[in-house]
Amino acid sequence: MILRILAWCGVGCVALLAAIGGTWLFLLPGSPAQGTAPAISRDEIEATLAALKPPKRNRPLIAIVGINEMSETTDYLMPYGILARADVADVLTLGTQPGPVALYPALKVQPHATIAEFDAAHPDGADYVIVPAMSRDDDAVALQWIKDQAGKGAIVIGVCVGAMVVANTGLLDGRRATTHWYSVRDLQKHPAIRYVADRRLVVDRGVATTTGITASMPMALTLVETIAGRAKALAVARDIGLAEWDARHRSEAFRFTRPFALTAIANTLAFWNREQLGIALTPDIDEVSLALIADAWSRTYRSHALTFAATAEARTSRSGLRILPDRIAAxxxxKQTPPAAVDLPPARALDQTLQSIDARYGPRTADFVAMQLEYPR
Incomplete structure (x- = not known):
């Protein structure tokens, strides 16, 4: 009798959870909003460029900081790769502690310096500090260093959910800001921060924030334009395969929908069908294309991208960053090698990768990845 009662209780609990889950899915929007992003006025563009002017040096010093335990792959590597290839500033990647910076969802790099080494070499601080998303947005060491840099006059730029790291420093209090669509509600829990929709980049009194992961591409080009002018930014944009880079964005196009949730659930439950996809880590590899490709494949919930090389030594990327292979293999x-795209310009590499994900796992998974990357298709 007791076993029968327990069995019926178990069935009842499962049925209740299924009903709750079904109701939750039913209440989600069926698809994101359609339509074009609102245009940005020339006055607003000029105001953004003026607000980002280098505060100290003619050739600015840019520091990209991450915690060693896990910082977001594209947030960390894309600003470095674009700004370094533009050669309009001195760009350094930093870790809060000695040793490699493990990126998520893929890749591992050896930063140029620790924050302590940077402070010793540059006691007057950076011109710009770029803050990626981090696995912990309350890391005390990172927060204090970012606040210290702001106190020395640096413009602080929170990329994607790096905005939440910046928010936790208090630097966004009383300012306008944006972040990745998934974290907007978290940002709005800070009552002193004014969320701005329909902008990929928001600048307010020495602090800038961006929307989701791929927004670091237009953000970096905006910095190039600010530092070196429109012609230089156009040349770099052509090099990376991007036609436009202003702040236009349609926020309603990126939200948690029923197809997004169902894809996440289905791909997570297909645990027996996981793939490890190997990308050859070659000398002079384009770190921006590599970051976008590895990031995209690792967000399918069906595969994880890793790098391999014949030896354990770090390989130096196109712009001089040392990337460590995940596996030692010739x-x-x-069948476990994604279609070659690392030699394409970054924007084209991402488009090609999303097409390959569509062919391999279907259009829903490709859309699911693009939504996570906040990448308009």
Missing amino acids: DWPA
């Missing part, structure tokens, strides 16, 4: 099985 080659990788062809």
Whole structure:
């Protein structure tokens, strides 16, 4: 009798959870809003460029800081790769502690310096500090260093959910800001911060924030334009395959929908069908294309991208960053090698990767990844 009662209780609990889950899914919007992003006036563009003017040096010093335990792949690597190839500033990647910076969802790099080494070499601080999303947005060491840099006059730029790190420093209090669509509600829990919709980049009195992961591409080009002018930014934009980089954005196009939730659930439950996809880590590899490709494949919930090389030594990327291989191997099985895209300009590499994800796992997974990257398709 007791076993029967327990069994019926178990069935009842499962049925209740299924009903709750079904109701939750039913109440989610069926698809994101459609339509074009509102245009940005030339006055607003000029005001953004003026607000980002280098505060100290003619050739600015830019520091990209991450915690070693996990900082977001594209947030960390894309600003570095674009700004370094533009050669309009001195760009350094930093870790809060000695040793490599493990990126998520993929890759591992050896930063140029620790924050302590940077402070010793540059006691007057950076011109710009770029803050990626981090696995912990309350890391005391990172927060204090960012506040110290702001106190020395640096413009602080929170990329994607790096905005939440900046928010926790208090630097966004009383300012306008944006962040990745998934974290907007978290940002709005800070009552002193005024959320701005429909902008990929928001600048307010020495602090800038961006929307989701791929927004670091237009953000970096905006910095290039600010520092070196429109012609230089156009040249770099052509090099990376991006036609426009202003702040236009349609926030309603990126939200938690029923197809997004169902894809996440289905791909997570398909645990027996996981793939490890190997990307050859070659000398002079384009760190921006690599970051976008590895990030995208690792967000399918069906695969994880890793790098491999014949030896354990770090490989130096196109712009001089040392990237550590995840595996030591001379080659990788062809079936577990994503279509080659690392030699394409970054924007084209991402488009090609999303097409390959569509072909391999279907359009819903490709849309699911693009939504996470906050990348308009």
